[in-house]
Amino acid sequence: MIEQLLHEHDSTADNIRNTLSALILRDKVTLAEIFYSAMLEDAEASKLLSAKSVESHLKPGLCLWLRKLFCHDSRDELKAVLAMQRHVGEVHARADIPIKLVARGMRLLKREINSRLVNTALAADEVVKAILYADRLIDIAFEEMSAAFVHSRDSGVKVDEGFRLFAAGQNLSLEREKQVSALLDWENRIFRALATEMPLDESSAIENSAFGLWFHHKASLLFNEADGLGMIDEIIRRIDHSILPQLYHDSGQGLRPAEARTLIKAIMADVGHVRYLLGEMFERLTDLDVGRDALTHIFNRRFLPTILKREIAWNRKKGDPFHVLMLDIDYFKQVNDEYGHDSGDRVLQAVAGLLMNQVRASDFVFRYGGEEFLIVLAKVDQAQAQEIAEKVRRCVEEVEIPISNNRVVRVTLSIGLAGSDGHPDYQRLLDRADKALYAAKHAGRNRCVMADE
Template identity: 40%
Template sequence: MDGLVDNRFEREWEALHEGVEPVVEHVTAEQVAHYAPLLADHFYQTMLDDVEAGQFLTHDKVKQRLHRSMMQWLVDLNAAKTPAEIHALYTHQRNIGVIHARVDIPVSVVLKGARCLKNRYATLVDNAVDIAQQQRHFSMRLFCSRVDLAMEVMSEAYTLNVERQAKSSEAYRLFSITENLSTEKEKQKAALLNWESEAMFQAALGGLTDTRLPRIRESEFGLWFRHKGSHAFQGVTECAVIEQVIEEVDTVCLQRIERSAHDLSLRAEQLRVLKTHAQNVLLQLSSLFEKSLELESGKDVLTHLLNRKFLPTVLSREIDLCRNQGREFAVVSVDIDYFKRVNDRYGHEAGDVVVQQVAALLQKQCRGGDFLFRMGGEEFLVLLVDVGRHKALELSEALRVAVEAHQFELPQTDALELTVSIGCAVYSGHPDYSYLLREADNALYEAKEAGRNRVCMA
């Protein structure tokens, strides 16, 4: 299919240049190369001033790379002549479209950027008095046509990838609704009741101590609901009710209790309200799970963890949460040290047992809202939600220690001691999640190079 599309692009490119005099192509390439810095400046400033586009461009590394990349893109678009150059140009436009889809940049923003480039080039060339007027006119037309064709290729790639992501996102939503359904239901009910008990206990001590009451959104249940449950049950009435109750409890009810140390009647009233809210959430939660059906796709067969199929969906959603709510998260790459030796010495069956036990250890250390993936072989990935750099390092070290302290029981042999190397990267604002994954992988490589059995931060 790509070959057919590639051939179509070549035909479109040839048709675009039919009747164009070589001098016009030369003038256009020359003018674009000359004005590339000004065009990139104008594009960048226009995008930064746009509320919708600006949120994708605030990261320093995006700024630094974008200006250089934009200048190079302009030059390449207006210098391609040979079949190899045209093919490379087509491939590059498709890659850009894929990245736009991955970062979730709206097509309208991309088209606005193209329009501002075309308008700016027309203004610059129109003022180039050393070029004949007719050549200026044809150069403007050629430049605009090339940009339009590039936009067509980007948009086509964008659409295909958005459709794939939408299908994956919906599959993950359905999967996350029903993963270990009965177990998850009881686990989250227990987590909610634990929070209620702790909040009531702290409130009872309110007259004796100046204690901040535990917020439901920061509890084990709150982490699970905000990062998993709300996505799994997206659009369901009960989900919206739970979100409203959480907001009411954290921003109104608990704060009133904290301020009522010397007003016993107000405190008693708010404690009754808190109890009612907790019972309401419990009722809505039970209703959510009762509406769900079993679904087992999307699991790693050996460990029953999420497989990498849903990683783009989860990462994109966490980045969106960070962008809208100002929260942080971290990606942790975990690799079993010297795993090949286990397979070579004890056999692949023993290797599978080790992978299963490591998966269980990691899962036990993860909090309710965290995500754990098996990436393949002996490699795992943990997504730690609502953490900064210090907390991410602390939790990563806890993962390492848990594996180091464990005695691995293998069939027909003595217990085995193993370690893991870990690379951790905290989300820093870059809109493309692949950048964060590369940072975590690089940190993992550093941990292995430094001697293994350690955590390295990106």
């Protein structure tokens, strides 16, 4: 993409680029006004926007995007332009903005910019070149944005499906045994057919077996491992398209015993390799990977986007506010340094248990990372969220946590709170809660701070 942008930049005359840059710098605010006025009038787009977010964040963001895209001078600036496109695509994916709305917006911007280029001092042929240049820049930006959107959305879909499996009580140990059993059942059926001289045909293929169907339709949802899945797929194709056809009896030509043994050994080796790969992937699909923190047994952050997107959608639909609490154990490093990491682990486990006991069944508690935790409080206003946060803080402060050698420690929490504000990107909510947490720690720790609206 960077080479395409460079080509467009280098192959366009300086006066054309300068005219377009000057036009963007002069009219970027007006273009943003027109863009979001049209979006707010669109029934589908208006559901995703609020007048407040448009004025405070989206219009300034669009102005910045226009300036960076059309007013670049160096290769480093072009790289920054592409990085911004990828970021915008990821934000749109997190906020569930349909890509067709973005395409509609790009078309509107092209029309407005092109109509203004007609009224510049450029000659007629230069106006055509300027219009083509502007269109190509927007197309390249949109292509980069779309690629990031699709990648982020695909990753999100896998996580969402993983959450559904998790929420449904997926038993991974049972699933592993079930699929290994299905694989061995297919192998046994093949060997029985060979031993009894029963004919083999395309229906005998492993891809048509219970294991093959599971692998092709569900394994990719369960495992996010391209290498392991790719190797198993390659083995399945080798068995189905290379080894089994040599064992088909429908041709009427029998194999010599030595040849048959060689092919059977090849199947056994491949099945053994598949079992090994499956075992490795299931082993790596520990509680940490499927949504539980291995130490505290509460949610890790894998499913946080799924939860926050659902709460944002519910807030948009019903108007019910929700809040995020970002919590950090104060001076946790001192606990590790003075008492050892085993004692630190016990503190983390105890705090996680206390948090779970202080929230409602509708709330979600996550280990966010290290000594940080995060709570999503569903359907609470600001006063209720502050009350819950303060209750949590006091509870942790008052408890003596037993550690090694019959000793106990006390710890405190710093808590940052942020409430839903109608913005569709959950990352912004997390950033606000994180800033509030920083403010709580900067103010002396062991306190709760509400994020600025």
